[in-house]
Amino acid sequence: MRSLSIALAVARKDLASEWRTRELVPALAQFVVLALVIANFGFQFDSRTAPAIAPGVLWMTLVFAGLVAFGRAFAAEREQASLEAMLLTPAAPAAIFAGKALAAALLLVVCEAVLLPALALFFNVPLSFEVVSAVLLATIGMAVLGCLFAAMVARVRARELLLPLLTLPLWIPFIVIGGQAVQVGMGAGSGGTSSATSLLIDLDILFVVLTSLVARFVLDD
Amino acid sequence: MSAVVASALSQRFGIEVALDAVDLTVDTGEHLAVLGENGAGKTTLLRIIATAARPTSGSIAIFGLDASSERRRLRARIGYVAHTPGLYLALSAAENLEFFCALQGVDRGRVAEVLDLVGLGDVAGRPAGKLSRGAQQRLAIGRAVLHDPALLVLDEPDASLDSGGADLLARVMRDRTAVIATHDHALANRLCPRTMELRHGRVAGVPTRLRIVQ
Amino acid sequence: MTSRLNVFEKAALGAVALMVVAAGFIFVFAPQDALQGPVQRIFYLHVSSAIAAYGCFAVVLIGGIVYLWKENPTADRLARAGALVGLVFTTVTLVMGMIWAKPIWGTFWTWDARLTSTLVLWIIYAGYLMVRRLAEPGRQAARFAAVVGIFGFIDVPVVHFSVTWWRTVHPGPVVINDALPAEMLVAFLITMACTLFLAAVMIAIRYRIEVLTDQAADRIVAAAVAVPSKAGSTR
Numbered sequence: 001m002r003s004l005s006i007a008l009a010v011a012r013k014d015l016a017s018e019w020r021t022r023e024l025v026p027a028l029a030q031f032v033v034l035a036l037v038i039a040n041f042g043f044q045f046d047s048r049t050a051p052a053i054a055p056g057v058l059w060m061t062l063v064f065a066g067l068v069a070f071g072r073a074f075a076a077e078r079e080q081a082s083l084e085a086m087l088l089t090p091a092a093p094a095a096i097f098a099g100k101a102l103a104a105a106l107l108l109v110v111c112e113a114v115l116l117p118a119l120a121l122f123f124n125v126p127l128s129f130e131v132v133s134a135v136l137l138a139t140i141g142m143a144v145l146g147c148l149f150a151a152m153v154a155r156v157r158a159r160e161l162l163l164p165l166l167t168l169p170l171w172i173p174f175i176v177i178g179g180q181a182v183q184v185g186m187g188a189g190s191g192g193t194s195s196a197t198s199l200l201i202d203l204d205i206l207f208v209v210l211t212s213l214v215a216r217f218v219l220d221d
Numbered sequence: 222m223s224a225v226v227a228s229a230l231s232q233r234f235g236i237e238v239a240l241d242a243v244d245l246t247v248d249t250g251e252h253l254a255v256l257g258e259n260g261a262g263k264t265t266l267l268r269i270i271a272t273a274a275r276p277t278s279g280s281i282a283i284f285g286l287d288a289s290s291e292r293r294r295l296r297a298r299i300g301y302v303a304h305t306p307g308l309y310l311a312l313s314a315a316e317n318l319e320f321f322c323a324l325q326g327v328d329r330g331r332v333a334e335v336l337d338l339v340g341l342g343d344v345a346g347r348p349a350g351k352l353s354r355g356a357q358q359r360l361a362i363g364r365a366v367l368h369d370p371a372l373l374v375l376d377e378p379d380a381s382l383d384s385g386g387a388d389l390l391a392r393v394m395r396d397r398t399a400v401i402a403t404h405d406h407a408l409a410n411r412l413c414p415r416t417m418e419l420r421h422g423r424v425a426g427v428p429t430r431l432r433i434v435q
Numbered sequence: 436m437t438s439r440l441n442v443f444e445k446a447a448l449g450a451v452a453l454m455v456v457a458a459g460f461i462f463v464f465a466p467q468d469a470l471q472g473p474v475q476r477i478f479y480l481h482v483s484s485a486i487a488a489y490g491c492f493a494v495v496l497i498g499g500i501v502y503l504w505k506e507n508p509t510a511d512r513l514a515r516a517g518a519l520v521g522l523v524f525t526t527v528t529l530v531m532g533m534i535w536a537k538p539i540w541g542t543f544w545t546w547d548a549r550l551t552s553t554l555v556l557w558i559i560y561a562g563y564l565m566v567r568r569l570a571e572p573g574r575q576a577a578r579f580a581a582v583v584g585i586f587g588f589i590d591v592p593v594v595h596f597s598v599t600w601w602r603t604v605h606p607g608p609v610v611i612n613d614a615l616p617a618e619m620l621v622a623f624l625i626t627m628a629c630t631l632f633l634a635a636v637m638i639a640i641r642y643r644i645e646v647l648t649d650q651a652a653d654r655i656v657a658a659a660v661a662v663p664s665k666a667g668s669t670r
Binding site: 148152155156158162165166169170172173206210214217218221 | 503555558559562565566569571574578579582586587589590
């Protein structure tokens, strides 16, 4: 499994870089907390409305934190002009892409580890297994899609504008299904979460397969 | 045998023509310098030879293999130093090379060897971002020869090299086929028996074919 | 007089004539809806446009896949044409739907699954055209757009099945469920055939424009490379 070891090497490299510089995760964690503070002013929060509003706040925050995290994953490579050096090795572009997406997803998970407890603490909503699993499952699919388009816009003009424009519409299924699961988990909405979990897994598989098929067209010339 | 055989290479970006019908042959072991002003098409040509870009039209074979369909195989035999060093600035010099060992499938023992070759043995543990421009360029050259490539493609490697840079270039080019882009005619004549000039994406004049020193 | 027209002009005239025929079926042949009254007549063009849009985006999908596979410029031009025409028909679908919704639902817009997913469809293909404009012209623009077209098409089945997957206020599939009286069905099928023909003609014309645009770029390039040859090329 040479591709697997390459993907892991790429992910390890990105995580090591982040650990040394600590430029993304601390900033994103602050952003996440700030988003909750802003939401507090924007919505009428009380014990009754919290379960209805908190899921929305969660996904809004997650989506924008994700855009930043995935955008950074390839913006850093572009600024250092290092992506090409990686591609000009016998390593498969799809393996390189998988490593980048894995690292970016893990960094977002770290932010989620701040976001979810903060949400539970500030808005007094329960943090159940369903909520956490829905968020984590959505993160996988969002990461592969986000990184694919981040890799694309890193090579395009007006990239700051284009990334949300391309990514957000395709993230909507994750937000719809994950959002429903979180609403149920937080005591609003109705219905079970088991179908949501399996749907999220289906979507993850679909997008992981699709992105690995097209990654080389986006990365390589 | 020829290491690089290219015919009628053209590269277009929309209505912009970067390279127009360039023919090129580089023999195995030969050192060729590509001269020309900024925007003459040097980088475009070198990127095509390094398999970083594919031409809009024309064909190129490297070591007898088609450069677009056999890219992955060829990349194991080509070393490329781009315009910018393209290093991971937060990682140390050694870590940068170790990462590329993993990508190239080369043993990590090669790292120390290469660091000594490019004269960075003392600063192996320093983050690449903390190295001088010259040292960064040396590291990029070291990365390009990590996997002992048979063909070396160097895009203005002298741009930020310190004193002794020309010696380093001569050392890494020895026993390899090399194509090097530069502004510096003196350096080109020193390193390469043959030079070729690009002007507006075309070959200017007849390549001066001096004797190939092996 | 018409003998001087080229094939595209003839096809365009034919498409317009067919749309007039369709209008006849919609407004004269089809009976008035007992509940909704005249507004119901929007249904014929609304659904036909939606189906035409699906078809256009299928062209984008197939053109994209073929381009990635074979790097065939024809496939890319077809995809370009399909995206633009599909966007036009999605716009028509949305606008007609809103005009229908105002008297029936009492509001132009509601966050219903089908309305939302159709709006998302519009945004995706607007993004497709944006990528085309911002990417480096040539292979990069074609490839990036192909990728967006492949992922974007996922929303088409979502739009189509949204009325069955979610509880929505949008009317369900009346045509395949045999819920339509015979005259209405005939009017619908004729409108749909005419609309699909119109869409095909629009794609063909747009394709022709793309070919001419590419040829114009080629001529500019040919003229540009002809100049420096005086400076002593060895060719």
